[in-house]
Amino acid sequence: MRRGRTILLNVLAIGILGLLLSLAEAYCNGYQTQILNLIAINIILALSLNLIYGFTGLFSLGHAGFMAIGAYVCSILIMTPDQKDMLFLLQPAYDWVQNAQAPFFAAVLAGGAVAAIFGAIVGIPLLRLGDDYLGIATLGFAEIIRVVANNIPRLTNGALGFKGIPAYADLWWNFGWALVTLYVIVRLLQSNTGNVLKAIRDNEIAAKAMGVDVFRYKLLSFTVGSFFAGIGGALLASLLTTIDPKMFLFTLTFNVLMIVVAGGLGSLTGSVLAGIGITVLLEWLRVVENPVNLLGFSLPGIPGMRMVVFSLALIVIILFRREGLMGMRELTWRSLAGVFSREKA
C-alpha cells in the first residue's frame, strides 16, 4: 500500500509540474523562461556531480569537460549541413562532421553517450588515484578538452565556436530530461548497487573486505555521472544557441559544485532545491555587476563581482553549515507527511 501511495504521489507531482510548465509557457516572459530552463539544466548537472562526489566520494572537478563534449556533439548533430557550411569559415568541417545529423532527442542522447565514453576512458587510469590527485587530474582533463576544442577547427570551429544552434531545448525538453536524470539516479541509489557506492564513500577498505570491486563501481558511478553531465551540456548548448571553448572554463564546474555543496553532499533533494535557489540567486546577483544608484551615491558596476559574492557564500556555507542544506537527508513524501502531521498536532 505504501508503495502504491508513493507512486500515486509521484505521478501527481509530475502532473503538477506539467501544469506549472504550461502556465509558465503561457505567462512567463523570455527572461523568466530562460531562468526556468537554467534551473532544469543546473538540476541535471548537480544531480550528476552529486552521484560522483556526494554519493561515491570521488572528488571530481571535470564536469565542465563532460559538458563541453555533450554540447559539441549535440550541436554538430542538430545543425543543418547548410548551417555548418556557413559556420566553418576558417577551415571546412570534416566530411563526417558536415554530414552528421540527428533529431534533437537522439542528439542529446548522443551527447551524453560520448561524454560517458570519455568518462570511462579517463576514469580507467584516473580512478586508481587517491582523492586529492583525482581532483587535480580531472581538472586537467577538463582543461585538455577545452584546449582540444580550441585547436581542432575542422571539428569545433576553433575559438569561434558555434553560433545559431537550433533552440530546441524548451521547458518540456529540459524538465523532461531533469526528471529522467532524477529517476535514473534515484533508482540507482535505491538499489543495492547504490548501497555499494555509499559504502565505498564511507569506508573503502571495509567495502573491499565485503567483496566490492571498488574500482569497477567507481567507474560505474563516474561514467553514469559523466553521461548526465553530457546531457546537461547538450541541453545548455541548444538553450544558449552559441557555444565556444571559453564557456567551459573551470567556473562552470565551480557553479555546479557550489549547488551540490549547498544542497548537501549525498542528498538528491538537496541538489534539486539548491539547483532552484542558486540559479535564481545567480541571476538576481547580476544586479551587483551593474552600476547602481544608492541614495545619490553611484557605484560603478564591477564585472565578476557576482562570482566574488558567490564564492564568499560558499565559504560561509563551509564554515557554518558544512553538511549543506540537507546534509545526507532526503525530502520524501513520508518526511513531508511527518512535518504536516506534527504541525497539526
Next chain:
Amino acid sequence: MQPTPQDVILETRDLNMRFGGLLAVSDFSAVFPRGSITGLIGPNGAGKTTCFNMITGFYKPTSGQVVFHGEEVQGRPPHALCRAGIARTFQNIRLFNNETVLENVMIGRHLRQKTNWLQTLVFTPASRREEKEIRARCMELLDVVGLADLAGEKAASLPYGAQRRLEIARALATEPSFLLLDEPAAGMNPQESEDLMGFVRTIREAFGLTILLIEHDMKVVMGVCEHLWVLDYGQTIASGPPEAIRSDPKVITAYLGEEQPHA
C-alpha cells in the same frame, strides 16, 4: 592426529611480510582444518593483524603462499578472496557509518546478487524478487546477531558491542567458508565476551564455517579455540591445543612484561 589434505580448508606456507627493515611476520606456516576454531595470539605488535591482512589480500606477502581450497591465492585482491569465501572483521571497527544497520548487511549480499541496477530501472520481476530476498535474508542475519530491532538505525549510532556484532553479520552476508575475526571481544564487558564465545560456536555450526580469531582476552581464547598459534616479533613461537600453550614456557616468557595470560 594429522588432518588429511581434504580436511584442510586453508593453509599458509612460509609467509613473510617485510616493511622496510622490519620483518613483521616471518615464515608463518599454519594449517586450518575444516570446521575448526583456531586462535592467533601474541603480544602487541607481534604480527597477528599482518597475517590477517596477507590472508585476506590486503597485503601482498613478501614471500610464501596462501593455499585456500587447494589453490594458491596469495596476492589476489581482497574482493576476489571475499568472493572465493574468505571474510573478515577489523580490529578497529570499520562500518559504513552513514548507512543503516540493514544496509550494512545488504552490501555484503551484493556479491551474490544476480540482477543489476539497470534491471531495477524498469522494475523487472526478477530484480524485485531478488531485492525482497536480499532484505529478508539480511533481516535473518540480523536476527542471528540480535540486531533485528535496530535494522533501521544508522550504524554509527550503535553501542560498541553491537557494532562488533554488526561487523560479523555483514561478514556472514558474503557467505564465507573461512571467517577471520580480529579481536572480536575488544571493548566488550565480561558478559558480552561470555556471550560471544557461545555465538562464535553457534555461527560455526549454523554456517558451516572455519574460524580464525585474534584475541587478547585469554578467557575467550581458552574457552572457544581448539588450537592456537602464538606469534612473537613475527616468529611463530608455539602452536598446539590451549592446555599445552598455557603451560608452554616460551609463551609465558613472551607474555611476561606484556600481560600475564590470565586464564
